[in-house]
Amino acid sequence: MPNPDGAVRRPRVYVSYARESDEHASLVRGFAAFLRTEAGVDARFDQWYADGRRDWVAWASDQFERADFILVVASPGYGRTTGMLDTAMLHNNLGRNLPNATHRILPVVLPGGSVDDIPHVLSAYAATHYVVHEFTLDGVKDLVRTFHGSTAHAMPPLGAFLPPAPAADPVLVAAPRRLPGTGSLLRAGAEVVIGDDHYLVHADTYDESTTSDGAAVLRRGRALSIGAPREQVWLRQLEARQDTPVAVAAAAALAREHELLRSPAGRRTGLPRSLALTREDGVVTLATGWPVSSRTGAPCDTLASFVPDRGELVDPLRTRGILRGLAGLCRNLAALHRRDVVHRCLAPAAMIRLDEGALVLRDLGLATTSYAPGEGPEPYRAPEQRRRHREQVGPWTDAYQIAAIAYHFATSHPPPPSTPPPARGLAPALPASAMEAVDAALAADPARRPDVSVLAAVFDSAR
Template sequence: MPEPGAATTPPRVFVSFARDSAEHETAVRDFATFLRTDAGIDARIEDWYQTRRRDRVAWATEEIDEADFIIVIASPTYKRLLDTVSSAKPGQLTHVEAAMIRNILARNPEEELMRVLPVVLPGGNPDDVPEVLRPYATKSYVIPELSPGGLRELLHVITSSPAHPPPLAGPYFPPLPPEQSIVVATSVPPAAPDGVLTPGAEVKIGGSIYLVHRGLESEPVADHAAVRSQGRALRLGEPHQHVWLRQVALRHDTPAAKDEIVALRQERSLLLKLGRRDRGLPDLVELAEDNRVLTLVTAWPVDGGRGDPSGTLADFLPRPGEAVDSWHALAQLRGLGGLARTLSLLHATRHIHRRLTPTGVLQLDDRTLALRDLGDGGRGERPGEVPPDYRAPEQELRSRGRTGPWTDVFRLAAIAYHMVTGHPPVAGTPLPVHVLAPKAPARAAAAIDAALVPDVARRPGMDELATALRS
């Protein structure tokens, strides 16, 4: 396997507590155990590190310094130790830990208040949270029960995964000065010159005329020597046909512009090589060249019963705040499992999609999912080349990892995560699927979690993910 990206570790958490009673100690161990086994958090308590004689104060100092978060378990004894200068019972480290926590809070109160998290265990009293840890602008974490739901709020903080992630900002178009604002009304869309795609216009491509839909996406290449566009269109005349167009319009003959032409030709070659061995593959119509404009045309499938164009998977994703339909999500997981098989066919040609998103997946009338196009399969790899949606860690601009089949595994799993939890996974370490979607099939949930780890060597293969999703 090519050089994988560097592995990352889960959040490290030090649990500090007072030994008020045997029952309290047991509750703390159960809580820390739940963090490790059910939430995948690297939780640490002193009880687990008493295998040899050592300097316990030095050990506690190192744990507090190295922890991403320090959890303080609320209890009457701990409140007294942290809010006063009382000593703990002989042999306990709690008074030392409390002194260290007071010290780091005094050293950098604004930053450390975000790192020190007061927690009230089931059956505990919120009034036992030390006063120094509950300024009016902060909060404590009351755990009603040891379950994914009971710890949800705390886990969102530890994993830096917001419960309601903000929507992506759209493009910003500053208003023009009033004297430059001109409105032109026309009843007939203007014709586009030389076959260049224009929203709402009738464009001649090859030997056919296409009505281009208004949702056209266009962007210049790196050196602005060419424009790359894609969008839906309807072929006019008989027979009518809904199509997907991908086009490169050259302005200047530069290496970057020529690379785009090569990429589009390569995608056509891949489609010819793959043929229609799988319903999930795009159906090639033609590759048309008009002067300095190259356009790849593939069929956009329609509903066999109504004749309407098929929707994309984005049309069926839960909207922000909308409850996930478990039955519908299960059916979509099976569809994604089938799409994984389709991606394996592409990988067999030594090409990677690298740009898989819900808008790039079509849902056919029998719930089969199909690729809208081959993404960046014909284009060479460039760090930071794709938008942030569903982007794998190795696709980041400053990543040292390389893309490969494991990249498509990540992106497909990110879509599946969105389908069953209601929102896409956040960067870093997303909450496990079963925390946000307890009803998700266990095997599929485990495969999705494994596919979203930053270390590409630990991700399952595409066929393994396909089997888990279809099961």
């Protein structure tokens, strides 16, 4: 929620629910805890205040008055005896100021619930409701957008209104900002022209998203360069539809990565080769090289293609090979860290596996961007990257993410965000020193983690 000075403050929300069973109360408590710890929302929940005798009528009334939003958790029992007090206050708020209450009172359906359980007074099918399928940031994004007052799809700028040409039928003509030719925008499976180069974009690696303010579109995908020299490339493109600070910063990050990779410090084996940076009518595209197999000539796969399925029986020999590949990658990261460059977005999909098992970086991740709460790939996100944490990101963040990936390959599942069970106990067939290093690098306290140079030396011992 914006303040007058432009800063964003945490919204205060009251979580209202029916106390109909221990299981339901536990589910709602987990939801409220997730909102506080991961989404950065100042959630208030009655079970956290049961520290003595309390006038619950006065307490709930105070929560209703002070909250920016009231989350009504749908359940069959809401509105019966266990929810009579909150139901009465809902009716009172709706009757006193319907438009304001409609904005503040938000019906929420948690996993396993039904829209039919939303209280009738909240008009489940006539007004907006929020279905939370899982307790993840993606699962609550629509709810958080409402807290912030933002939309998933920004309204395009209004073009100039031009009168019709003489003798023409009356029409309304809008002249929006001129966009580049459609042939220069990345599309899955399409042939695109960027600057003087032609590319065929592979559909299997293509994805796109928007910036946090919806002002720019981020596209990326592997492509084949058409014409000499024919080579595989990794394309990342930003199309700024509005020149907001977020969009400008995202474009500048691509330019800084290009400059870094072209500098002597960036010309190192294991780092991407920057081929070209193209700017064209609000669109910035960075092209970097993608390694190909020396045996088949086909593009090398990312490490994501080798991630074990959850519960799969792990092959110790194969995992030792992955650890050796991570050791080489750690040495490249250590060289970046000596130049104050931190990747912060390490995941199997961000690592390309060469013929003999060596791993190289697909790109520099978030190295040229400013820290943003909740950044990084969710299964491997370091504690300091999560929302509402005080620690700063740094080289220790890369160490955590490397360890989380090693943990995944050693145990067939990524480490849980709380305290993970020791990898040494879950993977007894792997070298104890390597698993102990993984456990140490997963410490919640960044100061207790070994740096990536130590991980490189220990993982090398997996031979």
